[in-house]
Amino acid sequence: MIEYREFLYVAVTLCALAAVMSKNMLTSAISLAAMSVGVALILFDFNAPWAAVFELSVCAGLITVLFISAVSLLRKEEAFFAEDRTRFRLLPLFALIVAIGGWIAGWPFFEALADYARFGARGQSLGSMLWETRRMDLLGQIAILAAGVLVINSVFAVKKAEK
Amino acid sequence: MSASFATAWYFAALLFFIGLYCMAASRNLLRQLIGLEVMSKGSLLAIIASGAMSNLSLAQAVIITMIVIEVVVVAAGLVLLVKTYRVTGGVDVWKLSSLKG
Known part of the structure; x- marks a missing residue:
């Protein structure tokens, strides 16, 4: 028998496929x-009501309104090619391949990842967690920040050249 | 508990793949933004599953931050989309070649 949460996962995946595949925007x-409603229900099921309320109001509400207004702005003038x-x-086929491959190859990996989540449950402070166990993540963040600085630098350089 | 975590990550990976495929396969900017949304939902599932095993309040804080940033990203993306439409007359990414050297 399929449990409530598994049912929600499948429903969310099907909605994602529908969102990607449908022809009409x-x-x-x-x-x-x-x-988003499905994800909010999953969050409620995970006992995370605050995140669920945010997800429901912001993602299912505001973002949908933004998307629909953008579609209505573009639709009039036949913007879509x-x-x-x-x-x-072909996407369902590829998704099925990934699903079967993940079932065979990815499952032990995800089971192993659970150990890291348990490691995080030992009540360390955020500082010691960041500096002692997540150094690679920090390096990645620093690299992304540096990339952002480079982008801003290049944008302003273009403006100077225009003058 | 571990099985629940692995299930969540399995579906998170599947959602991430669907979003990534959408972003890679489509030439339509609006559909690429939809792909980005699907990807971010996948990562949200991964975060909440990890949080359920360790520190749920921290995970909720991260998720709320993520949702807020997501809205900003989508709003900025849609503004750029409308701007692109006004400049190039379409939402095709292949038309965005005016900076080509």
Whole structure:
């Protein structure tokens, strides 16, 4: 028997597929909202009501409104071009391949990852956690920050050159 | 508990793949933003599953921050989309080649 949470996972995945595959942008936006509702229900089930309320109000509400308003802004003037639909029709096949491959190869990896989550449960402070066990993450963040600085630098350099 | 964690991560990886495929396969900017949304939902699932095993309040704080940033990213992306539409007359990423050397 499928449990409530597994049912929600499957529903969220199906909504994601519908959002990606549907031809009409409005249907995509509404499928995305349905997916957000599913994620919010999962968050409630994980006993995280605050995050669920945020997800429900902001992602299922505000982002959907933003998407629909953007679609309505573009729709009038036939902005959308005919895209090759074959790629999207092939998506369920690829998703199935990834799902089966993940079931065979990824499952032990995810089980092993649980040990790291348990390691995090030992009540260390955030500082010791960051500096002693997550150094690679910190390095990655520093690299991303440096990339952002480079982007800003290059944008301003272009403006100077224009003057 | 561990099985629940692995299930959540399995579906998170699947969602992440679907979003990534959408971003890679589509030429439509709006659909790429939808792919980004799907990817962020996948990572949200991964965070809440990890938080359920360790520190749920910290995970909730991270998720709320993430949702707020997501809204900002989507709003900025849609503004850029409308701007792109006004400049190039479409939402095709292949038309964004005016900076080509």
